[in-house]
Amino acid sequence: xxxxxxxxxxxxxxxxxxxxxxxxxxxxxxxxxxxxxxxxxxxxxxxxxxxxxxxxxxxxxxxxxxxxxxxxxxxxxxxxxxxxxxxxxxxxxxxxxxxxxxxxxxxxxxxxxxxxxxxxxxxxxxxxxxxxxxxxxxxxxxxxxxxxxxxxxxxxxxxxxxxxxxxxxxxxxxxxxxxxxxxxxxxxxxxxxxxxxxxxxxxxxxxxxxxxxxxxxxxxxxxxxxxxxxxxxxxxxxxxxxxxxxxxxxxxxxxxxxxxxxxxxxxxxxxxxxxxxxxxxxxxxxxxxxxxxxxxxxxxxxxxxxxxxxxxxxxxxxxxxxxxxxxxxxxxxxx
Amino acid sequence: xxxxxxxxxxxxxxxxxxxxxxxxxxxxxxxxxxxxxxxxxxxxxxxxxxxxxxxxxxxxxxxxxxxxxxxxxxxxxxxxxxxxxxxxxxxxxxxxxxxxxxxxxxxxxxxxxxxxxxxxxxxxxxxxxxxxxxxxxxxxxxxxxxxxxxxxxxxxxxxxxxxxxxxxxxxxxxxxxxxxxxxxxxxxxxxxxxxxxxxxxxxxxxxx
Numbered sequence: 001x002x003x004x005x006x007x008x009x010x011x012x013x014x015x016x017x018x019x020x021x022x023x024x025x026x027x028x029x030x031x032x033x034x035x036x037x038x039x040x041x042x043x044x045x046x047x048x049x050x051x052x053x054x055x056x057x058x059x060x061x062x063x064x065x066x067x068x069x070x071x072x073x074x075x076x077x078x079x080x081x082x083x084x085x086x087x088x089x090x091x092x093x094x095x096x097x098x099x100x101x102x103x104x105x106x107x108x109x110x111x112x113x114x115x116x117x118x119x120x121x122x123x124x125x126x127x128x129x130x131x132x133x134x135x136x137x138x139x140x141x142x143x144x145x146x147x148x149x150x151x152x153x154x155x156x157x158x159x160x161x162x163x164x165x166x167x168x169x170x171x172x173x174x175x176x177x178x179x180x181x182x183x184x185x186x187x188x189x190x191x192x193x194x195x196x197x198x199x200x201x202x203x204x205x206x207x208x209x210x211x212x213x214x215x216x217x218x219x220x221x222x223x224x225x226x227x228x229x230x231x232x233x234x235x236x237x238x239x240x241x242x243x244x245x246x247x248x249x250x251x252x253x254x255x256x257x258x259x260x261x262x263x264x265x266x267x268x269x270x271x272x273x274x275x276x277x278x279x280x281x282x283x284x285x286x287x288x289x290x291x292x293x294x295x296x297x298x299x300x301x302x303x304x305x306x307x308x309x310x311x312x313x314x315x316x317x318x319x320x321x322x323x324x325x326x327x328x329x330x331x332x333x334x335x
Numbered sequence: 336x337x338x339x340x341x342x343x344x345x346x347x348x349x350x351x352x353x354x355x356x357x358x359x360x361x362x363x364x365x366x367x368x369x370x371x372x373x374x375x376x377x378x379x380x381x382x383x384x385x386x387x388x389x390x391x392x393x394x395x396x397x398x399x400x401x402x403x404x405x406x407x408x409x410x411x412x413x414x415x416x417x418x419x420x421x422x423x424x425x426x427x428x429x430x431x432x433x434x435x436x437x438x439x440x441x442x443x444x445x446x447x448x449x450x451x452x453x454x455x456x457x458x459x460x461x462x463x464x465x466x467x468x469x470x471x472x473x474x475x476x477x478x479x480x481x482x483x484x485x486x487x488x489x490x491x492x493x494x495x496x497x498x499x500x501x502x503x504x505x506x507x508x509x510x511x512x513x514x515x516x517x518x519x520x521x522x523x524x525x526x527x528x529x530x531x532x533x534x535x536x537x538x539x540x541x542x543x
Contacts, residue, residue, distance in 0.1 A: 004338055079364070110469045114391035121399030125371070128403070132364070132410050144407070151403055171388075171471055303516075 015096075018106055022095055026239045027057040032280075033239075033287045040291035064232035072134060072225050079133035084230045087126030087237035091244065094119040098247050099174050101257045101271030112173035113161055116248055117154075120203065123241060124150045127205075127212065130234070131222035142221025145298065146205055146212035152305040153202040159313040160196045163189055163320050164252045169331025177256030179331075186253040192316060193253045195309050197285070200245040202305065204238065206286060208293040209301055242286060243279060250278035343383060350376040363409045367402065374398045388471040 031046060031054060038045025046056035071077055097112040099105035109115060124147050131143020165171065167189075168179040186193045202209040213221035223234050250256060256278070257271035296304075324330045353376065356369040374397045381390030468476075478486055533539055 076364070079368070109387065111387045111391050111471060114388070114395065118391050118394035118399060121395055124399075124403060125406075128406055128410075132406075140410075147403055147407065151400060154399070299514075 014106055018095060019092060022092065022240060022243070023236070026236055026243065027061065028054070029243060029283060030057045030060075030235075030239055032283070033290065036284065036287035037291045040288065061232060064229055067228035069228040069230055070225075072136070074135045075225065076133040076135065079129050080225075081230070083126050083130035083133060084226065084233035084237070086129060087123065088233045088240070089237075090119055090123050090126065091237040091240035094244050095240075095247075097173055098244070098251070099177060099256060100275050102174060102178075104272060105174065108172070108174060111171045113165065113171045113176070116173075116244075117158065117161060120157075120241070120244070120248075121150075121154050123237075126234070126237065127222050130226065134222070134225035136225055138219045139222045139224045142212040142214075142218045142224070145218075146222060149202055149205070149209065149211065149301060149305075152302060153199040153309075156195060156305060156309040156313050157199045157203065159310070159317055160192045160199070161252065163192050163313070163317050166317070166320055166324060167331070173251055173256070177251060177258060180255040180258060181262075184253065184255040184258075189253065189316075189320070192313065193249070195313055196249055196253065197282070199305075199309065200249060201286065201289065202301065204242045204245055206242065207290040208296050210295065211298055211301065214295060243283065246279045246282035246286065247275070249282050250275065254278045254282075339383070343380070346376045346379045346383065350380065363412065364406075367406050367409050370405065371398055371402045374402060386470055388474055 034056070035045040035047075035053070046053035049055045049059045071080055094116055096106045097109060097115050099108070127146045127150075128143045131139040131141075131146070134140070164176065164185055167185060168176045170176065170179075201207075205212050211221075212218070213223065218224075223231055226234060257275040259266040259269060259271075259274055261267075350373055353369040353372040357366045357373060360366050360369060374393060378390040378393040378398070381387075381393060531539055
């Protein structure tokens with residue numbers, strides 16, 4: 001019994017060690033996002049609170065904590081309160097399988113990729129629940145848009161993941177990283193990387209695909225009725241999801257925690273730092289795209305997902321499989 | 336081992352409770368949420384017996400896609416009207432049909448379990464788990480070799496169902512302006528804009 005409690009205590013310690021850096025980095029990433037956005041538009045961005053405005057997000061979070069939570073009278077209260085909790089929990093839970101180095105991973109499970117995919121496909125529930133429970137037309141329209149969008153783009157993300165898995169032959173995330181020792185998959189699978197990146201933008205409701213919260217049409221989409229800490233939880237979950245997508249992209253295509261080349265000055269930099277650098281690089285692309293690309297129309301978004309990305313990634317999948325089969329490069333199962 | 340069984344009972348109690356709530360809860364939205372909870376706890380049970388691939392696929396397919404569609408359909412219905420009483424108040428027509436279907440399903444389950452018990456060369460799940468290749472590899476090795484025909488047939492059946500559903504709901508609307516992306520992109524100023532000298536008191540003819 002005491003042994004189990006000790007194990008439990010260790011796990012809790014490990015989880016706290018994972019979660020606190022993620023929450024802090026979410027705060028920093030929000031600052032970076034706004035800063036890049038400002039610089040692109042020749043503004044300064046947040047630069048008052050703390051050095052370079054670094055504590056701006058913390059100040060915002062503090063403000064949200066002390067604000068009153070307003071629950072609309074006609075809302076379905078249980079679901080209304082559950083929605084932001086679901087969003088944030090799912091966004092944080094997925095981090096359990098992300099390897100920061102070969103050993104630095106909370107749960108090194110066999111089906112890591114499937115787990116990530118499953119958790120990110122559950123993310124849509126927070127949004128639907130929030131939109132429906134608000135009992136108001138704009139949140140509901142936003143929720144419907146978001147759900148349709150996320151479900152559509154999940155399909156092409158799934159096929160892209162299968163592309164990578166064909167080359168690796170394992171669903172374990174560490175195995176995927178180690179398989180890229182010779183060559184990062186961004187080079188042979190470059191079109192898939194581009195499609196993955198655009199689908200990740202759509203999956204996380206980022207501009208140019210932020211139709212669920214298109215302020216010109218839907219006020220603020222599914223978050224319209226939320227206030228105070230509940231809004232902050234939606235917002236934290238959203239950014240944690242964005243970071244997660246960046247981490248997923250860097251594991252699948254950019255070699256995860258591997259250095260660029262296995263030569264002297266590069267390979268003494270510790271593995272977690274490489275992972276963080278890659279996540280930051282992808283996030284910088286996210287932030288730049290937010291600043292420079294105008295919003296898509298909804299039918300264009302759906303057309304892009306179903307009529308362009310899906311057929312293209314399917315064709316590329318067949319091509320990858322044929323190439324691997326013809327040149328006898330298919331990964332061997334060691335039985 | 337005791338913790339394993341505690342977890343097992345935890346998940347199975349949640350699964351049974353939520354499946355009961357699916358059929359008894361008043362509002363259809365709550366039913367769908369309990370259905371999702373049921374799927375998730377059954378997925379956890381799958382993972383607990385070592386069928387991690389099946390558990391994850393259950394989460395991805397049923398919770399991530401099918402239940403979302405359920406939720407959509409239910410949200411589109413008028414929930415206030417759907418609050419009809421099943422057990423009290425006016426007589427419901429659903430109960431006899433539901434009873435017939437559930438009795439049939441129970442019979443089928445009994446037949447399946449019985450037939451499986453008395454078949455001799457069935458491997459028990461424990462032998463599958465103990466071998467040292469992963470669950471996913473095992474499934475792949477069986478599914479794409481011995482059962483390739485059934486696998487492909489299932490795929491074709493699903494494709495047919497999809498095409499059928501699209502055909503049933505597809506109707507061409509007449510008189511609606513369609514946007515062709517090729518035409519929109521390939522427009523250029525010389526063909527789109529025309530400069531006309533307008534004579535006074537005569538006007539211009541547009542789009543004849």
